[in-house]
Amino acid sequence: MDTMNFEELLQESARVHGHLCPGQVLGVRMSLLGLEAIGICDPKGADSKSLIVFVEMDRCATDAVQSVTGCSLGHRTMKFMDYGKMAVTFMNLGTGRAVRVVVREEARSRAQEYFPEIENKYDAQLKAYKAMRNEELFNTMDVKVKVQDQDMPGRPLKRVKCEACGEYVQDMREVCRDGRILCKPCAQEGYYTI
Ligand SMILES: [Zn+2]
Ligand SMILES: [Zn+2]
Numbered sequence: 001m002d003t004m005n006f007e008e009l010l011q012e013s014a015r016v017h018g019h020l021c022p023g024q025v026l027g028v029r030m031s032l033l034g035l036e037a038i039g040i041c042d043p044k045g046a047d048s049k050s051l052i053v054f055v056e057m058d059r060c061a062t063d064a065v066q067s068v069t070g071c072s073l074g075h076r077t078m079k080f081m082d083y084g085k086m087a088v089t090f091m092n093l094g095t096g097r098a099v100r101v102v103v104r105e106e107a108r109s110r111a112q113e114y115f116p117e118i119e120n121k122y123d124a125q126l127k128a129y130k131a132m133r134n135e136e137l138f139n140t141m142d143v144k145v146k147v148q149d150q151d152m153p154g155r156p157l158k159r160v161k162c163e164a165c166g167e168y169v170q171d172m173r174e175v176c177r178d179g180r181i182l183c184k185p186c187a188q189e190g191y192y193t194i
Contacts (some may be wrong), residue, residue: 006032013067016062022122023110025129026086026137027064030101033134034090035069037099044070048077050094052147056083076153091145098145107137162186 009028014020040047053071055062055078061145062080071077086103111128118124129137150157156170164186175187184190 010064011065016067017063019157022129022160023060023125026062026103028068029129029134030061030103030138031065031068031090034088034099034101034142037101037140038090038092038094039095040090042101043068049153050092052079052091052093054078054081054089054091054145056081056085056087056089058082059086061086061088067160069100073085074099076174079151089145091147093147098143100141100143102139102141104137104139107132110136115163116173142157 006028010024013024017024032094035043040051043051048070051069051071053065053069055065058080066072066078071177073080087100089098089100091098111125113132114128115124118127150172159168159170160174161168162182162183163180165181167183169183173184175182175184177187185192
């Protein structure tokens with residue numbers, strides 16, 4: 001992991017994300033910890049086909065995970081699980097090993113104690129998240145993850161036409177209702193109405 005320098009990775013993630021923030025520090029550190037735990041050394045190079053991440057939040061840290069791991073929605077190597085938790089699972093597709101990294105709730109309050117002389121809460125947090133030990137910041141756990149064939153990177157396995165709106169649905173996201181093949185919005189599982 002010595003090819004991956006923390007400060008360099010942090011600079012790059014702050015550049016991609018648009019600003020340096022406590023979330024970038026957490027995201028970079030979660031990624032380094034997770035990748036090491038599953039034996040991935042070169043996520044953007046030799047190991048890029050072996051890695052998939054499940055992010056449980058759509059927050060600043062998510063961009064840092066993308067920056068460090070090279071995983072993205074567009075490559076289908078980043079899965080967004082809308083749990084609202086500061087947690088990420090890193091999975092090695094080659095070995096099946098998966099480790100979930102969760103930010104500890106106490107990390108917030110402890111960050112304030114680290115640099116009491118810094119008045120700005122945000123700055124104190126940023127600096128503390130750099131200084132704190134992994135064990136103070138994160139809980140990690142081995143987990144089992146089953147990645148479905150239709151969720152893997154690569155060409156879509158299936159593409160069907162919605163019988164209501166006529167739009168096409170790929171990757172087996174269609175729904176069967178009363179014998180009709182429908183897209184999720186037409187099956188009333190959508191985020192929009194017309
Ligand atoms: Zn941010
Ligand atoms: Zn439809």
